[in-house]
Amino acid sequence: MSKTASASRAAGSSSEARQPTPISRTYSIGELAKMFEVTPRTIRFYEQEGLLAPRRQGQKRIYREKDRVRLKLTLRGKRLGFSLAEIREVVMMYDAMPDGNARQLKRLLEIIAEKRAELDRQLEDIRLMRLEMDDVDRRARDALGQLGEKG
Amino acid sequence: MSKTASASRAAGSSSEARQPTPISRTYSIGELAKMFEVTPRTIRFYEQEGLLAPRRQGQKRIYREKDRVRLKLTLRGKRLGFSLAEIREVVMMYDAMPDGNARQLKRLLEIIAEKRAELDRQLEDIRLMRLEMDDVDRRARDALGQLGEKG
DNA sequence: GTCAAAGTTTACGTTAACGTAAAGTGTATG
DNA sequence: CATACACTTTACGTTAACGTAAACTTTGAC
Incomplete structure (x- = not known):
């Protein structure tokens, strides 16, 4: 988040021999x-x-x-x-799935539903924040324009 | 994030007298x-x-x-x-805007651009996470169905 | 064999974002 | 007037998510 980590795109050489079990x-x-x-x-x-x-x-x-x-x-x-604890909750439930009993499966569905709701809230937050940033952006450009004219 | 805070919708009584300076x-x-x-x-x-x-x-x-x-x-x-430090950065720049010099304004635009890029990354993350959750959801429901049939 | 590189465990340190407790101030109300 | 309630400052405590350092082992290269 605060890392400014530019996503490193490793360019795969396209001439690799096909692995037997890639x-x-x-x-x-x-x-x-x-x-x-x-x-x-x-x-x-x-x-x-x-x-x-x-x-x-x-x-x-x-x-x-x-x-x-x-x-x-x-x-x-x-x-x-998400916290590691939250992530673990989902991941572990997922792994316990194949032989999960009904109670566990329902619990998993509950968790999924919760997380989905949280993602939806985030989408809304992002939408709103974008609107605000658009506004700030516009104002800043305007102000810069003004400076240029009368500078 | 980990609070399970249900958004409290305070129902405002609609019979309030109109404030002079609302x-x-x-x-x-x-x-x-x-x-x-x-x-x-x-x-x-x-x-x-x-x-x-x-x-x-x-x-x-x-x-x-x-x-x-x-x-x-x-x-x-x-x-x-976002961390409080990141948030403060934007907020303070925004407040310093009206009388900001060109350098500050450009800096603000830079920050805005960075944050926007981060939001875009988040959107993509949300999209991918949703796909995965859809998958988990479907599997869990299938498994539940199986249990119901042969139970 | 030895040297560097990458891996290991153990353990203490650090930072962000508050929580919690103590002790005091201001004010409205029965 | 006493009491309750909301607010204040000061200060130490806590948790998550690692960072960092020390001391040791394993392994490929020369």
Whole structure:
């Protein structure tokens, strides 16, 4: 939010040989960190908070596609102002889904509905804030114009 | 964000006599607090952080329309995940506008552009998150349906 | 083998945004 | 006049989300 992080668009070379299993490669913590512009510390912290659960190869953490996706979703949630606790709630429910009982599933639907309502509120907030910024923008340009004329 | 604050819709009695100056009434800190569902402490804190500057009547803080609007904007910014420092930046620039020099005005326009870009990123994040939630929702309902059939 | 790079654990530090408690002031009301 | 209520200042406490430092292991390169 306050990071001014310009989204890094890594240009993939289009001449890569098709992988046999293009979906199931793994990542080190450093790779993920660079990929998402966070520190390894952050990723370990998310694990500690129950948001990630990478395999181990000896001592080292091995991240799979699923982990990468989870990290992506987590960071997206963060950008939208959700707390890690809130994000975990959704993520864990989602994982518990396949064998979930009716009560759990209904709870999940409830949570989803809540989050959706919050997103809707955010959309409205964004809309209003944009209007205000348009106004400020216009005034500033006007003022600049005035300065130019009589300057 | 994590407050589950249901927006309180205060039903205004429609039989109030028309105020002579309907726009320039004042508010106590408690009134504003209730109005926006925050504590007085929060409002005082925002003042301390340079986001509000109410008049005083003796020792007591007197808030005017302008202050109320500022508080509203501040809370909106917060809901969108902006820090108080970021919010202050915009608000103070805005206030310095009328007599602003060209450099300040351009700086303001820059800030506005940055914030706008951030809002756009948020819109995209919301869009993606919604898609994912739609998916989770559908799966959960399917699973519930299955349980109902073979239950 | 050794050196650098990347990884690990443990633990204390930091910042933002308030919460909470104590102690005092002002005023309207029974 | 006493009491209740809303307000004030001062100051220490708390939580989330990491940062940072220290000390150690693993691993590929030379």
